Amino acid sequence: xxxxxxxxxxxxxxxxxxxxxxxxxxxxxxxxxxxxxxxxxxxxxxxxxxxxxxxxxxxxxxxxxxxxxxxxxxxxxxxxxxxxxxxxxxxxxxxxxxxxxxxxxxxxxxxxxxxxxxxxxxxxxxxxxxxxxxxxxxxxxxxxxxxxxxxxxxxxxxxxxxxxxxxxxxxxxxxxxxxxxxxxxxxxxxxxxxxxxxxxxxxxxxxxxxxxxxxxxxxxxxxxxxxxxxxxxxxxxxxxxxxxxxxxxxxxxxxxxxxxxxxxxxxxxxxxxxxxxxxxxxxxxxxxxxxxxxxxxxxxxxxxxxxxxxxxxxxxxxxxxxxxxxxxxxxxxxxxxxxxxxxxxxxxxxxxxxxxxxxxxxxxxxxxxxxxxxxxxxxxxxxxxxxxxxxxxxxxxxxxxxxxxxxxxxxxxxxxxxxxxxxxxx
Amino acid sequence: xxxxxxxxxxxxxxxxxxxxxxxxxxxxxxxxxxxxxxxxxxxxxxxxxxxxxxxxxxxxxxxxxxxxxxxxxxxxxxxxxxxxxxxxxxxxxxxxxxxxxxxxxxxxxxxxxxxxxxxxxxxxxxxxxxxxxx
Numbered sequence: 245x246x247x248x249x250x251x252x253x254x255x256x257x258x259x260x261x262x263x264x265x266x267x268x269x270x271x272x273x274x275x276x277x278x279x280x281x282x283x284x285x286x287x288x289x290x291x292x293x294x295x296x297x298x299x300x301x302x303x304x305x306x307x308x309x310x311x312x313x314x315x316x317x318x319x320x321x322x323x324x325x326x327x328x329x330x331x332x333x334x335x336x337x338x339x340x341x342x343x344x345x346x347x348x349x350x351x352x353x354x355x356x357x358x359x360x361x362x363x364x365x366x367x368x369x370x371x372x373x374x375x376x377x378x379x380x381x382x383x384x385x386x387x388x389x390x391x392x393x394x395x396x397x398x399x400x401x402x403x404x405x406x407x408x409x410x411x412x413x414x415x416x417x418x419x420x421x422x423x424x425x426x427x428x429x430x431x432x433x434x435x436x437x438x439x440x441x442x443x444x445x446x447x448x449x450x451x452x453x454x455x456x457x458x459x460x461x462x463x464x465x466x467x468x469x470x471x472x473x474x475x476x477x478x479x480x481x482x483x484x485x486x487x488x489x490x491x492x493x494x495x496x497x498x499x500x501x502x503x504x505x506x507x508x509x510x511x512x513x514x515x516x517x518x519x520x521x522x523x524x525x526x527x528x529x530x531x532x533x534x535x536x537x538x539x540x541x542x543x544x545x546x547x548x549x550x551x552x553x554x555x556x557x558x559x560x561x562x563x564x565x566x567x568x569x570x571x572x573x574x575x576x577x578x579x580x581x582x583x584x585x586x587x588x589x590x591x592x593x594x595x596x597x598x599x600x601x602x603x604x605x606x607x608x609x610x611x612x613x614x615x616x617x618x619x620x621x622x623x624x625x626x627x628x629x630x631x632x633x634x635x636x637x638x639x640x641x642x643x644x645x646x647x648x649x650x651x652x653x654x655x656x657x658x659x660x661x662x663x664x665x666x667x668x669x670x
Numbered sequence: 671x672x673x674x675x676x677x678x679x680x681x682x683x684x685x686x687x688x689x690x691x692x693x694x695x696x697x698x699x700x701x702x703x704x705x706x707x708x709x710x711x712x713x714x715x716x717x718x719x720x721x722x723x724x725x726x727x728x729x730x731x732x733x734x735x736x737x738x739x740x741x742x743x744x745x746x747x748x749x750x751x752x753x754x755x756x757x758x759x760x761x762x763x764x765x766x767x768x769x770x771x772x773x774x775x776x777x778x779x780x781x782x783x784x785x786x787x788x789x790x791x792x793x794x795x796x797x798x799x800x801x802x803x804x
Binding site: 398400403404405406407408410617618620644645649652653 | 766
């Protein structure tokens with residue numbers, strides 16, 4: 245925000261002050277928590293004090309006007325609150341005072357300059373994705389602590405009971421505090437080994453993989469937030485190819501979100517109307533990918549490869565056709581470094597395009613994984629290849645199996661329509 | 671092939687949960703059941719009253735016993751039953767993993783052995799014979 249934008253304006257509507265407080269909350273939550281939690285290591289305590297500062301803002305901004313630097317105002321009030329609590333007799337009973345009182349807060353004047361508020365969000369992200377924190381709770385923790393979402397909306401997206409998730413978040417925060425996980429950015433030597441956890445946690449907000457039965461499920465509600473986190477991380481760490489790769493991957497896949505459905509109907513990637521793709525997001529993704537490539541590190545990582553795959557798909561918007569040979573090479577590379585079931589099935593599909601359906605089917609058969617037998621994308625791909633091969637009876641059976649494993653109604657309808665068309669044709 | 675999801679969970683009331691959590695659960699259950707229905711695989715869905723409202727009956731040696739309460743006095747009780755009609759266990763598992771009750775309880779997936787249809791008992795096809803069919 246610019247300092248001129250929010251002049252003190254007594255007599256502003258309370259609604260304006262409330263709206264302003266909410267905007268500041270979304271944009272600055274993680275920045276403020278990163279600063280407030282760094283000294284004590286106590287995220288819950290920082291959150292409580294910040295939430296009291298927001299309450300104070302809602303009480304006083306409608307009267308006094310929104311301060312010129314709302315972030316600095318909130319930080320000062322929250323810091324004062326922290327000190328009050330730490331000095332209170334009640335608190336002295338519970339914990340040794342000297343252990344928890346951080347260094348004295350910097351002078352208020354300095355904090356009123358927006359640029360002086362350091363961005364420590366990278367340290368905060370590293371704490372959320374610390375190896376000592378259980379992997380499944382890292383993504384929810386990041387959504388809560390860096391973006392300020394409440395447990396309820398996170399629980400909904402992750403299909404978890406609110407109480408369960410809330411308990412896990414509390415436990416993780418307690419662990420961060422009690423184990424004294426440091427709020428620092430790991431040094432150059434150790435950052436590369438810590439970043440993958442951060443990247444996984446952000447990716448986890450974007451795509452949630454069900455127990456390998458159905459395909460990756462995209463949850464609309466947090467895809468935009470994952471994009472925000474990935475882009476923020478790319479700003480904070482501009483010279484790590486995988487960081488740029490993840491930002492590219494999420495930008496590029498998000499660009500097609502609007503085209504995935506027309507009305508109630510599911511539209512597979514290759515049938516999507518490219519006019520509905522978001523050109524700005526595609527351009528952004530391509531830029532990240534180019535920057536990652538320009539770093540010239542040996543061997544592209546998983547996110548860079550997945551982004552390159554998305555990029556090859558998005559290129560149809562300009563080229564008018566899909567370069568399957570390029571996709572085949574990219575999937576082959578991806579399978580060597582991240583041999584997930586999904587990647588192997590996608591490779592088989594690309595082989596089917598480039599080398600013929602029989603080779604594609606052979607590649608599917610070669611997947612030696614018992615889970616493939618109940619993996620929906622495997623059956624959908626098999627059905628498609630069998631249909632191309634003119635093996636209609638087998639294709640109808642494979643479609644039936646794929647349909648039986650599909651729990652998304654629109655994808656089900658799409659597969660049923662394909663099966664019906666096949667059964668009707670001679 | 672019919673499968674019954676027997677839902678086992680600890681019995682709670684809305685007061686045992688944080689504000690709004692019960693409603694969240696009901697919403698999730700409704701959305702899920704609607705998906706089953708729209709996919710054409712739902713046979714029936716019943717959520718039961720707490721086991722405290724159960725009455726248990728048995729006839730032993732000609733003597734009738736009728737008791738208040740559930741058959742087994744365990745912490746987790748059967749709280750509901752969903753019957754679905756899908757080709758095989760893989761499909762049943764695909765649906766069961768998305769059942770909201772899997773989050774707070776345990777889902778027992780039991781295939782139907784025989785069922786009464788139009789005046790007679792019919793065997794539900796055993797899994798081997800439905801391999802690869804719709």
